[in-house]
Amino acid sequence: MNLFGMLEVSGSALAAERWRAEVVSANMANAETTRTPQGGAYRRQLVVFRARPLPRFPMMLASLHHPQLEGVRVDRIVGDATPLPTRYQPGHPDADASGYVTYPNVNPVMEMTDLLSAVRAYQLNASAVQAAKTMIQQSLQILS
Amino acid sequence: MSSAISSLRILPADTGVSSLQPATDSSQPGFRDILHSAIDDIQQLEGQAETKVAGVIDGNGADVHSAMIAVEKADLSFQLMMQVRNKIVSAYQEISRMQF
Numbered sequence: 001m002n003l004f005g006m007l008e009v010s011g012s013a014l015a016a017e018r019w020r021a022e023v024v025s026a027n028m029a030n031a032e033t034t035r036t037p038q039g040g041a042y043r044r045q046l047v048v049f050r051a052r053p054l055p056r057f058p059m060m061l062a063s064l065h066h067p068q069l070e071g072v073r074v075d076r077i078v079g080d081a082t083p084l085p086t087r088y089q090p091g092h093p094d095a096d097a098s099g100y101v102t103y104p105n106v107n108p109v110m111e112m113t114d115l116l117s118a119v120r121a122y123q124l125n126a127s128a129v130q131a132a133k134t135m136i137q138q139s140l141q142i143l144s
Numbered sequence: 145m146s147s148a149i150s151s152l153r154i155l156p157a158d159t160g161v162s163s164l165q166p167a168t169d170s171s172q173p174g175f176r177d178i179l180h181s182a183i184d185d186i187q188q189l190e191g192q193a194e195t196k197v198a199g200v201i202d203g204n205g206a207d208v209h210s211a212m213i214a215v216e217k218a219d220l221s222f223q224l225m226m227q228v229r230n231k232i233v234s235a236y237q238e239i240s241r242m243q244f
Binding site: 004007010011014015018126129133136137140143144 | 207209210213216217220223224227228230231
């Protein structure tokens with residue numbers, strides 16, 4: 001078991017959660033976007049997490065490696081497949097022939113709860129980093 | 145008389161001075177080399193921490209948490225090295241205070 005294995009795992013989780021919060025903020029920012037480079041309205045983005053085996057460091061502090069230890073990474077970002085809502089706005093430049101404008105499938109309440117969940121998960125992993133640090137410091141106290 | 149003393153055998157008769165040579169003569173890495181490589185590792189970790197913190201400050205897209213974790217790793221490795229060093233120095237002082 002690597003001395004810093006816990007820190008690596010929690011660090012990868014912190015990075016993944018920060019990325020999730022970024023994607024949620026992008027969804028919130030584009031809640032009313034009707035024009036995208038791909039054409040059409042913005043589609044809500046979702047992150048997909050994947051377990052990732054940790055890279056091993058050839059170091060004096062990492063003589064033994066635990067093979068089952070896995071961090072997390074963002075596998076990919078996919079578009080939400082739910083249908084896009086339409087609103088009747090005949091004067092809008094992006095309105096279709098019958099006067100309907102397609103809007104993003106972003107629900108502000110869902111995005112807010114997703115953001116809160118990402119923030120709490122970040123806090124959780126930050127606490128794990130603190131715990132790992134305290135454990136290492138405790139083990140250093142043995143020698144003094 | 146001499147046979148009586150030799151039969152006591154307080155010390156092994158074949159204790160040679162040659163066995164007290166420094167370990168650096170052998171091909172195996174001595175404690176000095178281990179300590180050297182440990183210090184090199186710590187230096188490497190401190191270099192990583194420095195790069196990460198610089199990346200955060202000049203906005204190269206480095207994560208704040210990874211910089212903090214890198215600094216923490218360097219600090220903990222340094223603390224470990226210092227504890228080992230304190231132990232070695234205290235052992236040396238213990239030996240130097242030895243009275244014959």
